[in-house]
Amino acid sequence: MRFPLLLLLFVFCTFSLAAQMTVTRNGIPEAVIVLPEKATLTELFAAEQLSYWVKEITGCALDIAHTPSRTKNNIHIGRSFAESKYPDDLHFLKDSEGFAVRMDNDGLYLFGARPAGCVFAVYDLLEKNTDIIWPTLAAGMDRIFTPVRDLTIRRANYAEKPVIQERAWGINNGYYYNDPRTEYFCLRLKTNAANAKEAPRKRFGFTDDDYECHNLHRYLPWEKYGSEHPEYYCLIDGKRAKPGYHANLCFTAPGSAEEFAGNFIRERLESGLECGIAGIGVEDSNGTCSCKECLAPIRLPGGRILTKEENEAEFRSAQYYMWLNRAAREIKKKHPRVRIATIAYMFATTPPPVPLEDNIIVVYCPINKNLKQDFHGSTNKIPLETLKAWNRLCSSFAVYEYYGCAADYPRPVSYIIQKDLQLMRTMKIYRIYSEWILKNNAEYISAMEFWIVCRLLWNPDQDIEALREEYLRKTFRAAADEMKKFYDIVRDTWYADGASSYYYDNAVKSTGYYLLKDPETEKACRNALNAAVAKADHPISKRLASKILSIFESYVEKAKKSMIKTAKVTIPLIADLSIASVEGGAWANAVEITDFYNLAVPSKKTGVPVSVRVAHDGENIWFKFHAEGVRFPVEKSSGMFSREHWEIFLQTDRANASIPYYHLAFDSDGEKYNAIAFGIKWTHPWKVAVRKNADSWDAVAMVPMKGLNIRGNSAKLHFLHHSKQNKTNEVWKGNQVHEPGAMTDIFFAKEKE
Ligand SMILES: [Zn+2]
Structure with missing residues (x-):
């Protein structure tokens, strides 16, 4: 090794x-x-x-x-x-x-x-x-x-x-985005952002390794093999699909891995660009093959038979890594010293029940990790188990992180990253690569966090308070104390709150959620930043403090506008037994929500009308769902989230970090799913009844309030409707899912209307 x-x-x-x-x-x-x-x-x-x-x-x-x-x-x-x-x-x-x-x-x-x-x-x-x-x-x-x-x-x-041997960045989320300015800047902070093939890696003293991913399509091009070897590609909905954003490859087709390896050797390894490590990675898609061979049980080394029904995550992972092993053996024959880096991502995230060829390097991507908590946090059991499993399976591996994807809000992530690095340094991890945006305001407002994280990658045992102090003194000089006040508020409001934080957090929503929670917090932020601008005694310090103040004000203005739009919704108290049925007359008095927008294009109203009515009876929350334009029968996919279904997001106690929010879902057959945040086990005795109509369907759900820890008759709520048939994702107000800052405040009325 x-x-x-x-x-x-x-x-x-x-x-x-x-x-x-x-x-x-x-x-x-x-x-x-x-x-x-x-x-x-x-x-x-x-x-x-x-x-x-x-x-x-x-x-x-x-x-x-x-x-x-x-x-x-x-x-x-x-x-x-x-x-x-x-x-x-x-x-x-x-x-x-x-x-x-x-x-x-x-x-x-x-x-x-x-x-x-x-x-x-x-x-x-x-x-x-x-x-x-x-x-x-x-x-x-x-x-x-x-x-x-x-x-x-x-x-x-x-x-x-350095403690972490390789410390690399994907700035601005584009793996191959590289600007000389970015590369020189990261270099001065003793890290590596020189990923592009054209980057001056040799000059900086870095290797010519690449960790490219999402490139299966490149070495088995659809244009070349599509007509002669359709079996190389994914069978999706009865058709072979072009690989890329919607599909991967068929991983059981005879000869495909070997053909792939031949192309990879010729076009990558023998292209004149030297490297010790080169990437082959799954597409940015969960689309896998449903041909007969890809659905058949897999015989594992040792004789165990693994079926898709038994454990789909393990099944799909085994299928991919067995295919990659075939390609890796071909590559080893001709280039025994080259190693292949592959991302453990999407369906390849779960460690497979098969050994990997020794020329494969795994790059684990904990994209589902809640960055509000470290790996030992109660919401991060799944990523921690996966990390440990890769550590057991590999003799050496790398990690692909998402530390700075939402850096347009100054998330104080260094405290969590420090704990994670202190854990990862005890494992067989030689490289940590992370996405980090340094644009869209992040290059100013999260500059301190980026600087601190670069230091921690070198040595995670450094005192974060001392690093903050050093950054603030050197950067803001006479304005350091005032800037510290601002960043302390940002940090303290973030950590005092139980809401989860993922790579897609929205800066304006976060400002509304954390900094506009009460007028005193908003005022304290503004006062500190204004005082910093006044006190700054170096021209660049003053410019940077002014920039951060103007970013804060622009977020506040946008957040206030969106908060007017998301004014609190009162959920009426209805004690009428007819509410238990779809036809119940009591539903006329429930609050009706009809402002659903396209998730991908939030300004676009949904094409097919959907609506939700909500009420409560003092003991249960009642929901009545209606979705039009759905013709039955609908195709039954294996996973809930690709079926015709509804999702409910409910946050009841923002101080509780172990329950960032509840997530409930059900499909048009009344099959249910419930979890805390992303798939954390949670049982709750809720019920759902479904009625299918000619070209629509209705459902009534009863969710007991007991055990939901509702505080002060208030909560936050959000809905998503997915129609596979109409290829739509419709969300309340066009707001993002799995994000407490994007949910709508609700209030449970105590008196009958
Ligand atoms: Zn297949």
């Missing part, structure tokens, strides 16, 4: 040799950068970076030479200078992206065991010996420092290496 199981951070400190070294005095260079005779691309890059940043700070650049100066101080960059001088450091740094900064009477030495270490050493040296910070990605706000004419190195003689 190439990667050590457990990496510990060590910091060596000795102060015996040289106490300090002058780099510039009075704006004149007193040092030169010395490179080896045959410097690598990355060593040269590190030297150029040091010269550039010294010029930014002091106004004078440093010369780069290949022989030490006799008159000036020498800053040596590159591991060759360290081979004989600092062998202990190189031993300590082996196989890591760590670095050492050493100083003696011959000068300063910046090096790493791997090329990237030289670059990280440069940035770390500057951070420790000047007041520079790289606070945001945004142009014009990406550096804050005090210009000086005298630069002296006082802090040297240490070595560090």
Whole structure:
């Protein structure tokens, strides 16, 4: 195995040799950068970076030479200078992206065991010996420092290496989105965002590995094989489907994995682009094949027979990984050193009951993890079990996270990420990659979180309060205390609330839900930000504080508009037994909800009318559902959520983190589903009765209030109707599902009308 199981951070400190070294005095260079005779691309890059940043700070650049100066101080960059001088450091740094900064009477030495270490050493040296910070990605706000004419190195003689061996970003959610600005910014924070094939990875000292995914269609193109080998593709609704956003491949077709491997070898591995690891990953789709062979029981190694009915998640996963094993064996024959990275995502998330070929690297995607809680939180039992299962199955694996997908709201996720990293460091995880948006306001308002998380990936044991303090002081200076007040409110309102938080959280909805919960909170945020703008004493600090204030105000304005739209709905008290039937006359007095919109296009009214009536009798909540335009019989899919069905989302106690909300669903045959949030086991004695009509259907549901922990006669409610036949998802007010901030406030009337 190439990667050590457990990496510990060590910091060596000795102060015996040289106490300090002058780099510039009075704006004149007193040092030169010395490179080896045959410097690598990355060593040269590190030297150029040091010269550039010294010029930014002091106004004078440093010369780069290949022989030490006799008159000036020498800053040596590159591991060759360290081979004989600092062998202990190189031993300590082996196989890591760590670095050492050493100083003696011959000068300063910046090096790493791997090329990237030289670059990280440069940035770390500057951070420790000047007041520079790289606070945001945004142009014009990406550096804050005090210009000086005298630069002296006082802090040297240490070595560090990261706890998480590979720390990589997918900025702006597009895997191959890469802008040089993004890549340089992430590099300065000692992480890697250089994913694109055209990115300067070699120059930065990173490998040419790729972890591409959603690419099954590329190496078995429909255009090439569609007519001659239709069996290579998914049978969906009786037809072979083109792979991509709606379908994967048929994983049992004879010869398909081998044909795929041949194309992959030719078009990827032998394309001239070197790599040690290359990605083959399932599509961004749960569409799997329903051909006869793909539905047949699977004979597992050891003889066990696995059927789809017994465990569909395991069945589909086994089918995929057995297909991938076939492709991996073909690839190994020709390229034994190359490894294949594959995402454990969608139907491939569950660890399969079959061993994997040793040239496969699994990249587990915990997309269903509630980021309000760490892996040990009560709502995260499923992702934790899956993580542990992959850890048992793999000798080394990677994780694909979603830490910053909703960063347009300043979610204080670093506290959770810290705990998760402290758990993951004990596992066989060598790489953590995460999506993070640095656009749509996130590049300003969540800049502190991004900076802190980069630090935690290097060493998750750092004190978050100290990191916040460092960021706020260096970035906002005289305005630091006021900015801290704002970020403390954001943090405290978020963690005091039981609502779950997923990658799709909406910034405006979150502002309404957390910061406009009461007028005092809103006012305190505004006062802190206004005071910060007034107190900021550095032009960039002032611009950034102003930007954050204007983002806050724009969210508040939009949230208030949408909150008027979502004014509280009163649920009438109706004590009339006729409410138990679809025809019951009492339903005339229930509140009727008809404003349903398309989930994907929230401004679009639904094509086919649907409605829900709601009432309560003091002990039960009653719902009457009506959906038109559905002709029976309807196709019965295996999973509830792809059938003709309704869903109810109900949040009753926002202080309870273990019950973010209840989720109930039923189909047109009256079959029920109930859970807490995403599939957490919950039993509740609710009932549903269904009536099918000529081209519509009705249902009455009775949900006992006992056991729902309703506080103060208030709750939050939301509905979704899915029609497979009409290919529609209709939601109340067009609001997102599984998001408490997007649910509507309801009030249970105490008196009869
Ligand atoms: Zn099939």
